[in-house]
Amino acid sequence: MVFASILIFLLSCYCSISLVIYFKQASYIYLPSKKIETLPDHHHIDYENVYFTSSDNNKLNGWFIEADNAQATVLFCHGNAGNISILIETIEILKNLNLNVLVFDYRGYGLSEGAPTEEGTYSDAKAAYDYLTKTKNISPSKLIIFGRSLGGPIASWLAQQFPPKAIILESTFTSMLDMAHRRFPYIPAKMMVRYTYPTETYVKNFTKPTLIIHSSEDELIPYSMGQKLYDNITTTKVIAEIHGDHGNGFFTSGQEYIDCLRKFLSDQKLI
Numbered sequence: 071m072v073f074a075s076i077l078i079f080l081l082s083c084y085c086s087i088s089l090v091i092y093f094k095q096a097s098y099i100y101l102p103s104k105k106i107e108t109l110p111d112h113h114h115i116d117y118e119n120v121y122f123t124s125s126d127n128n129k130l131n132g133w134f135i136e137a138d139n140a141q142a143t144v145l146f147c148h149g150n151a152g153n154i155s156i157l158i159e160t161i162e163i164l165k166n167l168n169l170n171v172l173v174f175d176y177r178g179y180g181l182s183e184g185a186p187t188e189e190g191t192y193s194d195a196k197a198a199y200d201y202l203t204k205t206k207n208i209s210p211s212k213l214i215i216f217g218r219s220l221g222g223p224i225a226s227w228l229a230q231q232f233p234p235k236a237i238i239l240e241s242t243f244t245s246m247l248d249m250a251h252r253r254f255p256y257i258p259a260k261m262m263v264r265y266t267y268p269t270e271t272y273v274k275n276f277t278k279p280t281l282i283i284h285s286s287e288d289e290l291i292p293y294s295m296g297q298k299l300y301d302n303i304t305t306t307k308v309i310a311e312i313h314g315d316h317g318n319g320f321f322t323s324g325q326e327y328i329d330c331l332r333k334f335l336s337d338q339k340l341i
Contacts, residue, residue: 099220099246099265100186101151102179108155110135115161122201124177124184124193131181132174132198134206135165142235142340143170143206144214145198147221147228149241149317153180159321160218163328168341169214174198176224188265191220195228211235214340217242219291219316226272233278236338238331240283241316244270244295252292273299279306281334283327285319286311308334 110117110133118134133154144164148157154173164171176194177184184190199215202208213234217225222242229237243249246267273280280303284296293311300309310330314322321327335341 096186096265099150100178102176102186103152104180106153106155106180108158110158110161113158113162115158115165120172120201122174122197122205124190124197126190126193128177128182128184128190128194130174130177130183130194130197132172132201133161135161135171135173137165137168137170140168140170142212142214142335143172143202143208144216145195145202145225145228145234146171146173147195147198147215147217147225148173148175149219149221155180163320163331167328167332167335169335170208172198172202188267191224192227195224196231199228199232212340214238214335216240218320219243220267223267223269223272226269226276229278230272230275233276235278236335236340237276237278237280238283238334239269239273239280239296239299241285241288241291241319242269242282242296242299243267243291244298248295249291269299270302273303276303276305279334279338280308281330282307282309283312283320283330284309285314285316285323287313288316288319290316310334 115135120132120134121129123129153175157173161171175182176186176191178186214236215225215229215234216238218240222239246265247263250263282296282300284293286293300307312319312323312327
């Protein structure tokens with residue numbers, strides 16, 4: 071009788087935890103901040119504060135930064151936390167490589183309207199793409215789609231739909247299901263995951279040169295996921311191993327990171 075009571079109690083706890091995870095998934099995936107911590111001109115970077123609208127009428131905010139003698143433009147899809155104001159170092163790196171840059175906030179992040187969803191983030195990336203190709207009249211042949219962390223599947227979805235000149239994926243996972251298995255190994259993830267972000271599926275459809283960047287010291291998304299993405303790409307591809315934790319690998323690796331970007335972009339005649 072005591073054993074049965076303990077078992078019932080444990081099963082109740084397990085079910086309760088599972089239900090919390092199921093209904094609270096968005097709060098694990100999306101960690102937006104509405105506060106703009108800094109602006110590019112605080113760092114002596116000229117920029118244009120831009121707005122464009124998603125297909126479902128969310129007004130989205132971004133920054134467009136022009137570089138001297140730029141031959142290409144980066145559409146940058148950021149990760150799941152913060153907003154574009156944490157991207158100053160990344161903007162500086164790309165601008166110093168003579169690349170124009172558009173960084174933008176998904177719905178619910180920064181000054182962008184709405185609340186984030188998977189389909190919503192895809193729609194927002196498409197709106198950013200339309201802004202560059204239609205408003206700025208930038209040819210896809212001069213466009214680089216770049217995704218970091220959660221931005222990886224978003225960039226991948228966009229790149230398979232609207233092929234650019236080149237694609238860069240940094241610190242990106244294979245799928246949200248794989249991440250759920252990793253974070254909650256005792257929960258039936260396949261039955262419970264409501265967000266898919268199937269990067270591994272999207273990259274199989276790539277037709278343009280792709281650079282995978284991943285840190286061997288990434289504590290959140292293991293290097294093996296970056297390797298698996300690389301293995302599933304059938305077009306021209308390069309994988310670059312950097313160092314440092316998940317959020318700061320690009321910064322920790324410093325010149326090593328910049329050099330791998332420069333070589334890939336130079337090989338594609340984009341810088």
